[in-house]
Amino acid sequence: MQQLWDWFLEPTHQQLCLIILISLILGGLAGRFLSYRKEKSTRVLRRESDKAFFKGIQYILSNDRDQAIEEFTKSVQINSDTIETYVALGNLYRSKGDIDRAIRIRQSIILRPNIDEGSKTRALIDLGLDYRKGGFMNRALEALHQALQKDPTNLEVLDGLEKIYEDLRDWENAFATRQKIAKGSRGNHKHVLAHYQVELGKAGLEKGDLSQAKSCYQKAISIDETCLDAHLHLGDLYFLKQEYKKAVSAWKKVVQIAPQFSFLAYRRLEGAYGEMKNLKPVEDFLRECAASSSDAFTHMALARYLYNEQDFQGAIRELDSALALDPSFWEARKFKGEILLKQGRKEEALAAYEDLIPRLNVPYLK
Template structure:
């Protein structure tokens, strides 16, 4: 049977036509997809600007599905999940980014940083620590170390906090010597509580060398020396406090009075307290002076003298406490009312967040700021 070339000649144009149609369909589909991805992306931006986060997430998911290789869309989607508190989904997005082999090193660092923030926001501090440690030496290095510092403070891991603060200080990211001194004081408290007083004393001396103008190491050292019966040493330590950080002396006024009585240096302590009071009147200094005063009739006069310097309701209440106001029952009622009114005035207040407390804190329980509590009572501010 002879082969009919007529069918071949007819088949060429048909095959060409079908190929042309197929290519046109592919190009059309590609153009539709390319139009859909930007359209979904811009729709997501529009929702985001209008604070419609649910709709924005849906739009970005659509955009990512149409263009899975776009890293910026993944970053936007992951950040949205984190802002909404959907930390598991944020972690999956950023882990998917980290698994890609086509990411540049800056993008990989950015994804690592975003992943660390996901863990941090989710409260997974151990995983956040690992992720942040990997950013050391990158463009996110300083930010990651500050986040690590917050983690160690939150978990009261003072040894690691000291290490990170030292790195930040040596890298010229501001002075962290005061913060390091606080960490060393915290370690000294732990050592003292466990009975290792020599370790505590050495750590406090290290803190003093590191931050000689910081009041806390000197006050903590004087307290520990007093507990050990070394009252002369404690008194000398508080003399250093008066020279290096005189504004903090009201915090140690009561302690100064105690160690002065134990060491027989009442007059020297009284002179020091009165000199400090002359430059900065304080009810704590008044109480310490009264404690050291040998004249039993002086206390009420001291309160009157304080009222000449400061309109103090606390001093007035203490003066009235020693005065007989007619009927004893009436006196008790008046004194009870004054005590209730003055109690809030004897608190300390954080200058950063306004958190009030009956005791002075070096580290605010409210906002976690360091050295944010003035050494003065609320009434004296």
């Protein structure tokens, strides 16, 4: 300690210590000054970047996508760290159909070092949407499956996958994906699940696999008993197999579930009863439907049946009932005019057609 003190008492050594002390002080001050200038410069750049970003948002709200792209591009040129701006820019490119640029932006985000998992998942989702918009379905599936691995319950990812499976008519995977969506969200998913089973049944029928078709239609009905499409197609399948009574039973379910759609079953029932050489049940069915339904189409169907049976007055009565329910039902007015003309009642037919003209969406006839 004494030696150190003796060394310090030397004038040259004191000057050296003073120089070192002054250098440290000046270095600290210079560092603080440079740090302040850098921080000030960063704040200015951040303000400029934010200003461009918010201007871009305003242009989006005013539906000026080109100007929005210009402002977002300025923002990322000033501050390339803001992932949100890149995301918005990519979305704009996708909306304009510039898929290549959108894809490059997503890929640049994914490849960033130290990117958080949430941002990476978001970029993978957007990449999948870009690929789908560009028609690259397999790549879209790959990107969304990568996102799903990172977040298995992400409803946006599942929704994106479901849409792609629909595009590809991959009904089996669409059904499985909707089941996952149903587990993670509220609401009634039965009608969608039933629809996919109907589509699977139709695909089986196209391949000639009647057993698969029947199984899928029945599964659709077990999922959603009110699925009209399933009942109609199941009836069609029975008709194809010449099981006419089962076909009639399936089609009558449509009337029980939704009387307003009984017209969808009418032609089918007529065909089945025709094959059974007994059309009387068709009339009974239609009269029953007309009595219990406030649907104009049902009365129209009964009118056509009565017309074919040469009961012209009965047909006109049913057409009048249809028009009372729906005055704009121009097909009924046209059919009524045809019947009246056939009976030689020209003045009444002319009146019916005069009523028809205002209902037609043809400006020069009005």
